């Protein structure tokens with residue numbers, strides 16, 4: 001892994017991923033909206049920035065050229081198929097053999113075998129309904145983006161984040177194939193460690209074509225159940 005592209009680089013998760021990638025000595029190309037380029041001033045001179053919408057296929061084509069890995073923040077903003085457009089462009093234009101890591105939340109399921117709490121189901125329904133009503137966010141499009149990734153024969157990993165909090169790193173989160181596993185019960189991960197998991201996944205072949213649901217390694221449920229079958 002020498003050169004990586006971060007799609008959605010200016011967001012909170014994106015900026016943490018930039019730092020982790022630089023710490024590993026990777027060359028970093030970041031894609032972010034024109035109006036957000038200033039958010040990356042702290043990295044000036046250390047990364048290459050390709051400004052533009054992340055679902056602009058020409059922008060993605062240019063940004064991922066020559067990259068061994070692509071880290072994509074999947075966000076379903078608006079009603080213009082932002083998440084699925086972004087995912088499709090990355091799937092279409094990333095270099096053959098590149099590791100493709102995508103972020104989303106626990107609500108995305110790969111095989112329907114996740115077991116969700118009533119709170120999470122209610123939240124997704126209410127938030128999803130209101131967000132669509134006001135045309136701010138289309139959660140269905142994040143589902144569609146994930147469906148396309150799961151169907152692809154690329155070397156993908158879809159990292160499914162729990163609720164997030166800020167704070168110093170606690171280390172690499174633990175993961176499970178399915179929400180509902182007791183190890184995940186605490187439902188909390190530091191955002192900096194979500195980013196760490198995404199970047200570490202670039203070089204973890206065991207995560208190819210997996211959709212790990214993650215939780216902080218110091219979360220009570222992780223401490224209680226880590227290592228159990």
Ligand SMILES: NC(=O)c1ccc[n+]([C@@H]2O[C@H](COP(=O)([O-])OP(=O)(O)OC[C@H]3O[C@@H](n4cnc5c(N)ncnc54)[C@H](OP(=O)(O)O)[C@@H]3O)[C@@H](O)[C@H]2O)c1
Pocket residue numbers: 007008009010011012013014032033035036039073074075077078082103104105106160161162163164191
């Ligand atoms: N927040 C949570 O609690 C949570 C929980 C689980 C999983 N996740 C997952 O984590 C990832 C991002 O999480 P985050 O909360 O840390 O967010 P974030 O890093 O702040 O990322 C938000 C991204 O959305 C972009 N964005 C914001 N408004 C936009 C708009 N109107 N149109 C287009 N792009 C826009 C931002 O770009 P700009 O810099 O240009 O604004 C940024 O790249 C997502 O994949 C999400 O599913 C989040």
